[in-house]
Amino acid sequence: MNYQAPTTIEGAVSLLSEASGNTRILAGGTDIIVQLNGEHIDPDLILDIKRINEVCNISAENGGFRIGAGVSCSQLTEHQGVMDLWPGCAEAAGLIGSTQVQGRATIAGNLCNGSPAADSVPALVAAQAIVRLIGPDGIREVPVENIPTGPGQTSIAPSEILHSIFLPSTPSRSGDAYLRFIPRTEMDIAVVGVGISLTLDESDICTAARVALGAVAKTVLLVEEAGAALIGSKIDDNALDQLALTASAACNPIDDKRGTIEFRTKIAGVLAKRVALIAAQRARERVTGRIGEKS
């Protein structure tokens, strides 16, 4: 097994295109090291991107933020700008593993690992995040929901490296939130995860909403019907009931050690309601200037 740690993205891309056999790109390593130790993977090349400075930063861009592939979850949750603009995304990153794990783990890695239960992915999908991939043919920009294609699988080509994830600007009176269900209180993996991003107008009517579900299908789902259930409403009980119904209806989960089909389907609706209320509250608070206030 060969280990390489290039210092430029060009260097990384060229190492990757020259590589034969099985390659794994290492960012935080919180999945890959565990998979290596558990003898689940046996790569020929480990390509460590943490020495590439440009992927280890969060930078402001067009009113949003570009999150480098090497940025740890802790960097994200400690970044006031991201916390203010996309608190749901930051919170999702703050749920991955433990405090120690978050010091290493990245949301880019969380996405590339391809788990349907990845905590940060539903929040990123709801946020309309855009992924920047760099390969031998240049840059490719892809909506985050198009990255996962199945458990452990993504649409990223073997010759491409995930460079960064862009979180866009939002209209005023927008809010997002993420909740997951786990039987414990932390250090666990989502049985169901729900990310919602929405925008309200001056009379508190929802004008835009994106609802994403994790751990209820082979990939994270963007559920348009669920978003539609909120749009045009004041996030009232009727809209919330409709949200829950559409969210549950979109589920296509499996029975496994973490939860039953019946349970996951039901919980998706329950959580969607709770997440929508938090996102709406945040959208309303945006105007009153309480953005980013930590509770």
Add this chain to the structure above:
Amino acid sequence: MAKIDRLEKTDGFRVVGTRPDRPDGVDKVTGRARFGADTFAPGMLIGKVLRSPHPHARIVSIDTTKAMALHGVKAIVTAQDFGEVPRAHKATLHNVMAHGKALYEGHAVAAVAAADVSIARKAVKLIDVEYEILPHVTDVDAAMAQDAPLLHEDNFTSGIDPKPEKPSNIDSFSEFGHGNIEDGFAKADIILEREFTTEAAHQGYIEPHACLATFSEDGNSEIWCTTQGHFLVRDTCAALLDIAESRLRVTASEIGGGFGGKTVVYLEPLALALSRKTGRPVKMVMSRSEVFRATGPTSSSSMRVKIGVTNDGKITAGDAHLNYQSGAFGGFIAMLGAMCAYACYSLENVRATGDEVLTNRPMQASYRAPGAPIINFAVESVIDELAGKLGIDPIDFRLMNAAKEGDRSSYGPKYDQIGLVKTLESARDHPHYQAPVAEGQARGMAVGFWFNFGGLTSISLNVNTDGTVTVSVGRPDIGGSRAAMCQMAAEALGIPYENVRTIIADTSSLGFNDTTDGSRTTFANGLAIIRAAQGAILEMCGRVAKIWDIPQDAVEWVDGFAKPCGPNAGDFEPMGIAEIARKTAQTGGPIAGHHEVNAEGAGVSFSAHIADVKVDEETGCTQICRYTVVQDAGKAIHPSYVEGQYQGGAVQGIGWALNEGYIYGDDGIMQNPGFLDYRMPVCSDVPMIEAKIIEIPNKGHPYGVRGVGETSIVPPLATIANAICSATGIRMTQIPMAPPVLLKAIEEHKKG
């Protein structure tokens, strides 16, 4: 004879009852402490185990040719490398290494020693095993069916007269009780009969099994390992490899948790066999997955409980039947469960019967009060339901029927001085029970029993030449016991805690010591230490008598000093232990005390638990908001570590109640062999557990000590089930009460 401070006391303690820092604390928080995997030897090889991928399969052949041909592979052992063993050790040997059949997924089939871990891993994969796959059974009730796949064709249920004609998966039957059940139920106004199931829970110690074995050319051998009982490791390995006990020295490492699970050998005989074959030291460490798949969790179960009561709250009869699944080899856990079933109650008519059931799962191992929490869940659930039907406060109902001194216990013996009533009263009067239940929460309680044990004990106590004292004990310290040992020695000798050091001696340094289990260590070691101190004191008084040239009975021992007494009182300045120790060369040589005993009189104990819970009725998730343990310690030598035992047992019980459990697929393979999906509680899952120590002295110990380590895991399952019932109106009869299970019950309840 010199006069000594009264040896037995229940008050006036100087060191006992204080809370000094534990002697092993600094090394543990700095990382200096050496655990099972932390030792190395020159020329050391690494051993790995090939485990069966099938839950039940005949081993047709094992071909090691390819593996042995791999560069760096030094030896492979299989069942063929072990000879005949005494009958008592047969199950252990066949569990350590499959003989003819693999009986569970994860059962060891071969072991490799190689130059490094990656070679060993590769070699394991190169061993060709041909299996004939057999039908399997992992469920306790399914294993008892007439047409169930049979694990052992020669297993005829013991405990039944006459002996059964056909073999079965029921290893043994046991029965306890007295009076006449039918008469008792005839007197009852209300009779409740309920059925319950529980899933297997693992002890979940953080440190996996690990050892280093060295077999020398001269036939002497050594093992370093993580264990609760290194004497047991020595005797078992000696029997399995047919070597003299004197030729094998076992040293216990620091231990990263045991909870009963490290009272069995797994790797040690394999490492020793590999070392014997290669002439090199062999180190072996299990992965977490191996720990789950190949070491013993406790039983899963199905149970039936029937209790009759009069309208004024008197229990007239209690009946129970337990089916405990004990994995591929039988044990005695169903028997222990049956003994504990009704131990809290004073009953005229009582019966508890147990079947120990074999399945294609790893061999069951002890887990903290083995067998008791399972049946306690069933009995205390029915007791709680009866209290509700009668409209009597649950603690009052238990008090009305509580076992007292002089009562005949449900498992046979008459109770000596016991603290159940005081424990229940203290729970009733506790601020937690007196406080109103918070909005959105609900409360439950239960009470539990455990025997506690004594057993074979050998200790030695040496007075060093500077007057400090070293105590050598033969039981690994799994819960802070070294602090308690130092305290009891300091108390008996009348010297400061800081001047006593306790070590865990190896198996060649002391006589046989029973394993650290059964909550015996502070009781039995402590008893021996106090007697050994008495021996050293007598010797010291004798030496001083010699120096002063007065009769030995004119010297008394007071607060760490020899003093002239009687007609010689005041003739000499008192002489302290340091001065006596300095003069040993002139007075007859080193001073020591020792004591060997089969310690009897370990006092039983009771624990009452109170929980306030909040149930999220939309998700089925239960949150523990407040939790209190009230338990009788006899005498708490080091109250902080007693409280720690109460809290630890409660937390493990909470985990078992809510989320832990072995999950098997139809293929008989464990699906959650890791801490991600075997969901033990994390710190944020539990509130601060309030621990209230009751002290009803145990007459069997000079200071009144009872065991404290196990009783605290007995009541939590029922306590939480009873609280969930208060919250939702639903009587859960299944453990774990995980969110999917509870949510389903809530929805069915709402439908009516």
